Amino acid sequence: MGHCLELGGQHTEKQHFTLMVACAEICRTSAHFMLIGSEYHQHISGECAEICNECADDCERFGDMQECVEACRRCAESCRKMEA
Amino acid sequence: MGHCLELGGQHTEKQHFTLMVACAEICRTSAHFMLIGSEYHQHISGECAEICNECADDCERFGDMQECVEACRRCAESCRKMEA
Amino acid sequence: MGHCLELGGQHTEKQHFTLMVACAEICRTSAHFMLIGSEYHQHISGECAEICNECADDCERFGDMQECVEACRRCAESCRKMEA
Amino acid sequence: MGHCLELGGQHTEKQHFTLMVACAEICRTSAHFMLIGSEYHQHISGECAEICNECADDCERFGDMQECVEACRRCAESCRKMEA
Numbered sequence: 437m438g439h440c441l442e443l444g445g446q447h448t449e450k451q452h453f454t455l456m457v458a459c460a461e462i463c464r465t466s467a468h469f470m471l472i473g474s475e476y477h478q479h480i481s482g483e484c485a486e487i488c489n490e491c492a493d494d495c496e497r498f499g500d501m502q503e504c505v506e507a508c509r510r511c512a513e514s515c516r517k518m519e520a
Numbered sequence: 521m522g523h524c525l526e527l528g529g530q531h532t533e534k535q536h537f538t539l540m541v542a543c544a545e546i547c548r549t550s551a552h553f554m555l556i557g558s559e560y561h562q563h564i565s566g567e568c569a570e571i572c573n574e575c576a577d578d579c580e581r582f583g584d585m586q587e588c589v590e591a592c593r594r595c596a597e598s599c600r601k602m603e604a
Numbered sequence: 605m606g607h608c609l610e611l612g613g614q615h616t617e618k619q620h621f622t623l624m625v626a627c628a629e630i631c632r633t634s635a636h637f638m639l640i641g642s643e644y645h646q647h648i649s650g651e652c653a654e655i656c657n658e659c660a661d662d663c664e665r666f667g668d669m670q671e672c673v674e675a676c677r678r679c680a681e682s683c684r685k686m687e688a
Numbered sequence: 689m690g691h692c693l694e695l696g697g698q699h700t701e702k703q704h705f706t707l708m709v710a711c712a713e714i715c716r717t718s719a720h721f722m723l724i725g726s727e728y729h730q731h732i733s734g735e736c737a738e739i740c741n742e743c744a745d746d747c748e749r750f751g752d753m754q755e756c757v758e759a760c761r762r763c764a765e766s767c768r769k770m771e772a
Contacts, residue, residue: 437625438725441618448616450609457605457625458558460723464716465549471712473690474542476571483563521709522641525702532700534693541689541709544639548632555628557606626726633717642710644739651731 439504452494459491463511470518478519485515523588536578543575547595554602562603569599607672620662627659631679638686646687653683691756704746711743715763722770730771737767 437456440447447453466484469477492508495501521540524531531537550568553561576592579585605624608615615621634652637645660676663669689708692699699705718736721729744760747753 437723438618438622441616441621444616448609448612448621450606453609453616454556454558454606457556458553458560461549461552461556462560462564464720465545468545468716469542471689472538472541472545474538476542476546476567479567479570480546483560483567486563487560521639522702522706525700525705528700532693532696532705534690537693537700538690548636552632555605622724622726625724626721626728629717629720629724630728630732633713636713637710640706640709640713642706644710644714644735647735647738648714651728651735654731655728 446498455487455491455494459487459508462487466515466518481515481518485512485519488512488515530582539571539575539578543571543592546571550599550602565599565602569596569603572596572599614666623655623659623662627655627676630655634683634686649683649686653680653687656680656683698750707739707743707746711739711760714739718767718770733767733770737764737771740764740767 437460440453440456462480462484466477466480469480474480488508489512492505492512495504495508521544524537524540546564546568550561550564553564572592573596576589576596579588579592605628608621608624630648630652634645634648637648642648656676657680660673660680663672663676689712692705692708714732714736718729718732721732726732740760741764744757744764747756747760
């Protein structure tokens, strides 16, 4: 988030930034569901994977955000495993 | 939560208490998704409605928890409207 | 947050935006501490009041953000009462 | 938390359990303040260290919770370093 705020421009455009904040939030919720051992964690992991993947796609279209893209893809993959 | 911890017994049994904590968490996340204006809020509202309803069912089987049951049902209903 | 992202410019400058996100976070935590009935809620309310007030000051220097300024001041005041 | 709910008895007594939930919450908030790069993270780390230490003390009086005690102490120590 700090990185995007420093870069500005398209990195702080509403749709992109909202997606990033949503991604951070669902990751946090998803980790919490695992921690408390809720049987709903699979649902939440599924949502998390979907949002992480969309976040990766969105970072990808900016070109030089490879680190972010890969972090999101790895996270989505972990979530898919959790969901299974 | 405080109420359940005071009552103890079945109110702190693992399955029930975990469901309650999961319910509080997803409500918070759901509110956050609405606040930030994420297009994923409908998905999260759907999860929220489902968990709130299960929480209401679970409180119902204890008998004298009508206030909790109703709060959960109202919340589930609001979430269903958001989801639509 | 959506409002700031739409306005852009100084509204998304890093220092300001980070302060706003911190403010939203501490408000959420503070509400959670009250909800769970933690004896630490007074500490957290104190932090919340301080951050809300700084957020109000920061919104004030932009000129046309009176609604935000007032919301932050009201929140800081409530927190001060909780803290007492 | 799951561990406490399984053990029951004193592990789910209100004061202890509330302290544990408060501890989990402030750790999460503290991590978020670091992540977003807020200048308030030092305040929050200070609160976090205090709550973690009280949580460690409280787990200690139960006798056989050495793993929890150590995790809380380590966390408090990290927070103290952050706070400095």
